[in-house]
Amino acid sequence: MRLQLSSPNNKKIQKSIAITGSKSETNRSLLLQALFPNIKIENLSNSDDGEVMQKGLTKSQGEVDIHHAGTAMRFLTGYFASQEGKEVVLTGSQRMQERPIKVLVEALRSLGADIQYVKEEGYPPLKITGKKLIKSSVSLPANISSQYISSLLLIAPSLQNGMELELIGKITSVPYIKMTLALLEQIGVQTSFEGNSIKVAPKEAVEGTTLVVESDWSSASYFYSIAAMCEVGTEIQLSSYKQSSLQGDSVLAKIYRDFGVDTVFSNNSILLKKAREVKSNHLEYDLSNAPDIAQTIAVTCLGLGIGCHLTGLHTLPIKETDRLAALQTELGKFGATVDIDSESLTLKAQSQLNTGVAVDTYNDHRMAMAFGPLALKADFVVNDAEVVSKSYPDFWNDLKALGFHIGEL
Ligand SMILES: O=C(O)C1=C[C@@H](OP(=O)(O)O)[C@@H](O)[C@H](O)C1
Numbered sequence: 449m450r451l452q453l454s455s456p457n458n459k460k461i462q463k464s465i466a467i468t469g470s471k472s473e474t475n476r477s478l479l480l481q482a483l484f485p486n487i488k489i490e491n492l493s494n495s496d497d498g499e500v501m502q503k504g505l506t507k508s509q510g511e512v513d514i515h516h517a518g519t520a521m522r523f524l525t526g527y528f529a530s531q532e533g534k535e536v537v538l539t540g541s542q543r544m545q546e547r548p549i550k551v552l553v554e555a556l557r558s559l560g561a562d563i564q565y566v567k568e569e570g571y572p573p574l575k576i577t578g579k580k581l582i583k584s585s586v587s588l589p590a591n592i593s594s595q596y597i598s599s600l601l602l603i604a605p606s607l608q609n610g611m612e613l614e615l616i617g618k619i620t621s622v623p624y625i626k627m628t629l630a631l632l633e634q635i636g637v638q639t640s641f642e643g644n645s646i647k648v649a650p651k652e653a654v655e656g657t658t659l660v661v662e663s664d665w666s667s668a669s670y671f672y673s674i675a676a677m678c679e680v681g682t683e684i685q686l687s688s689y690k691q692s693s694l695q696g697d698s699v700l701a702k703i704y705r706d707f708g709v710d711t712v713f714s715n716n717s718i719l720l721k722k723a724r725e726v727k728s729n730h731l732e733y734d735l736s737n738a739p740d741i742a743q744t745i746a747v748t749c750l751g752l753g754i755g756c757h758l759t760g761l762h763t764l765p766i767k768e769t770d771r772l773a774a775l776q777t778e779l780g781k782f783g784a785t786v787d788i789d790s791e792s793l794t795l796k797a798q799s800q801l802n803t804g805v806a807v808d809t810y811n812d813h814r815m816a817m818a819f820g821p822l823a824l825k826a827d828f829v830v831n832d833a834e835v836v837s838k839s840y841p842d843f844w845n846d847l848k849a850l851g852f853h854i855g856e857l
């Protein structure tokens with residue numbers, strides 16, 4: 449699906465949008481529910497990633513295909529490895545077969561798991577023969593993906609002795625690890641995280657608990673970007689959010705103050721208010737704790753003619769696409785000068801945007817969604833726009849509700 453995007457007629461937007469549940473909280477909660485059936489979940493994500501996770505958890509034999517969902521791939525690897533009697537081949541899209549999983553496989557093997565590579569060593573698909581895992585101590589590198597750590601933590605309470613993890617090297621995407629631990633605490637599991645050591649106590653059963661999934665903060669980022677590019681006086685209300693979030697991307701409320709957007713928390717929602725014009729012409733952020741909002745911020749800067757230097761982006765090359773390369777190419781189509789290295793991106797401030805651009809999305813929902821708000825500044829085309837369903841299927845409809853002109857080509 450190719451979409452032609454152009455700006456709303458009125459750039460002082462006043463609207464409310466309900467956003468689907470966090471895919472990260474959803475996929476953790478679903479796994480915990482599979483282990484402890486007394487758990488109930490509210491505000492589940494309607495995303496593709498949530499759906500493949502839900503479906504995957506119902507299988508005990510044969511092939512389980514999780515498409516592009518990194519969390520489902522990593523979390524189900526730990527789950528199936530620890531389920532005696534289940535035997536599956538866990539696979540995903542072509543891109544998923546290029547996203548590394550060796551660190552997790554080695555860690556699980558050291559706990560006694562039986563996992564074989566079906567094709568290339570270190571990458572999905574995986575043949576997993578579930579076993580009762582007896583050991584409880586494991587150490588693993590922590591600088592590649594926090595999802596490996598969360599995968600282990602999620603099964604930890606179901607092991608007879610719980611788990612002790614030693615994290616090696618600099619820990620990346622830390623808020624996602626803390627989110628996993630917080631959800632374990634919510635179901636009554638004892639955990640501790642000190643320095644590079646995490647401990648999780650075993651738990652035989654969980655009393656009836658309801659996990660209420662907060663809406664997705666990474667999805668909210670696109671509305672922060674819209675508010676930033678709109679006229680002063682714009683107010684966009686998003687639900688359901690809370691001030692003490694488990695999601696690291698809630699740092700958006702702080703970051704977007706630099707773009708003139710204030711956040712007011714009230715009654716389970718946030719109000720994004722474009723309160724003032726931006727004064728800076730260069731901004732710098734370390735996003736190692738919030739990698740999923742890097743694309744949004746880079747595009748906001750482009751739209752506002754602000755230069756930026758974004759660091760802590762070492763995980764971007766192994767996400768849905770190589771996001772550093774993809775950003776350089778697609779920002780470049782609008783005339784931007786972008787330098788990248790293995791962990792950073794630098795965008796030069798510029799005031800003019802090229803027209804007649806078609807943005808490619810590389811099977812990456814965030815490439816499509818990050819560029820969407822830029823229609824406030826220039827008309828352009830988005831290729832393969834349906835990719836948004838990975839985390840936010842209603843994205844284009846919600847943009848239409850804000851007044852964006854969106855037509856299928
Ligand atoms: O645990 C999670 O839910 C996630 C962790 C992050 O991945 P990395 O830890 O690989 O950076 C993030 O990018 C991803 O969208 C979701």
Ligand SMILES: C=C(OP(=O)(O)O)C(=O)O
Pocket residue numbers: 516517518519520740767768814839
């Ligand atoms: C990196 C992402 O997803 P995952 O790793 O779960 O595929 C994302 O949603 O930006």
